Amino acid sequence: MAYDDYLDGKPVIVTAALTGGVHGKEAHPNLPETPAEIGDAAAACEAAGASIVHLHARRDNGERAFDAERFQAVTDAVRERADDVIVQHSTGGTGVPTDLRAQPLRTDPAPETASLDMGPLNRYDRLTSENTRATVRTLRGEMRERGIKPELEVFNDGHLNEALRIVDDLAEPPYLNLIFGPGTLSLPHPRSLLTLVESLPAGAEFNVLGFGRHQLPLTTLSVLLGGHVRVGLEDNLYYRRGELAESNAQLVERAVRIAETLGRPVASPAEAREIIKI
Amino acid sequence: MADRCPYLEYRRESGGKRFETERAYCTAAEAFVQPMRADVCNDRYGLGHATDCEIFLEAEAGTDAGRD
Structure with a gap:
């Protein structure tokens, strides 16, 4: 357990x-x-103890980019600057066609792991990231072809149902990211995390992502429950109430400090590969 | 070529924020917008400001109300 x-x-x-x-x-x-900024941040986070970096690509003006060429520039910058960190590409993309969302899987080399959203997620007042079963199937198929480990993004309890539908078709161990926050995310409360963890398939490895002020308490609870943690400016801009975090690395440093204080060592990239069987 | 939101501008500076590259700015909200929302402003990927942006719709409703 x-x-x-x-x-x-x-x-x-x-x-x-x-x-x-x-x-x-x-x-x-x-x-x-920018690719250079992302590469520098990845190296700093690896030095602070992160073994996986979750990557999105942006245009020069910060707007979203999905094409393989831009992801190639990002992943190249990360690999140039970091030592051995595991690269994970996002395949998320509210409103974006599935084929474009598959582009981040087509870099050379392919990412070792990639996110796979398990179902719909509301954005703003009028948008939904649909993530239909057909979309999930298409992205999962391409990940399988390219030898990419999927991280199943469980935005809410219903998405765990969706994950359980496909879990038998995945290589062991299934790797799930349990996500807590506002809107269509799981209720951000420790009891929600406990319930989800109790419902995971045997042998699963799980990661915990809490948005905003929920990042610190829920990732800490994940450490106690034998799970893994995700931190960073994608999910949380603050170090504490009213104080912006200085950097991604600062958030990683705190997560590492908490894990070690609670008696769990932090996995090196090699150990992480062994744990989730990349 | 798709239209884009009439309230969209690209600016380097506003409200005490300054950037090296021009970024999407909403003149209705009077703020720089998130990159995801900028795709709505620009009608990219099948998204559309006239259907998918509550800021545009509220701004237009306000304009219409003013005309009445």
Whole structure:
């Protein structure tokens, strides 16, 4: 069970979500947007203890980019600057056609892992990121062809149902990212996390993402439950109430400090590859 | 070629914020917009400001009300 993993001192995988596809420098001046900025941030986060970097691509003006060429520039910049960090590309994209969302899977080399959204998610007042089963199937198929480990993005409890539909077709262990926050996300509360963890398939590895002020408490609880953690400016701009985080690396440093204080070592990239079987 | 929102401008500076590259600015909201919303402003990927942006719709409703 998950708590046994905590007691056993299982290493924690720290994922740094550096940029995202929603807000940009208008929200935080240090949010990395260019390939060079993302590469520098990835290296700093790896030095701080992150073993996975979750990547999105942006145009020069910060707007979303999905083409393989821009993702290639981003992933090249990361690989040039970082040592051994695991590269994870996002396949999310509200309102964007599926074929364009598959473009980040087509870099050379392919990302070792990629996100796979499990269902619909509301944005603003009038948008929904649909993530139909057909879209999930298409993206998952291309990941399989390219040897890319999917990270199943469970935005709410219903998405766990969707994940359970396909989990038997995935390579062991299934790797799920449990997401908590406002709107169509799971209710951001410790009891929601406990319920979801109790419902995970046997042998699954799970990661926890809490938006905004929920990042710190829910990732801390994940450490106690034997899970992994995701932090970074994509999900949370603040270090504490009213104080912007200095950087992605600052958030990673705190996550590492908490994990180690609670008695779990932080996984190196090599250990992370072993844990989630990349 | 798709239309784009009439309230969209590209600016380097406003409201105490300054950027190296011009960024999407909404003259209805009087603020720089998030990159995801900028795709709506620009009617990219099948998104459309006239159907998908509540800021545009509220601004237009205000304009219409003023005319009445």
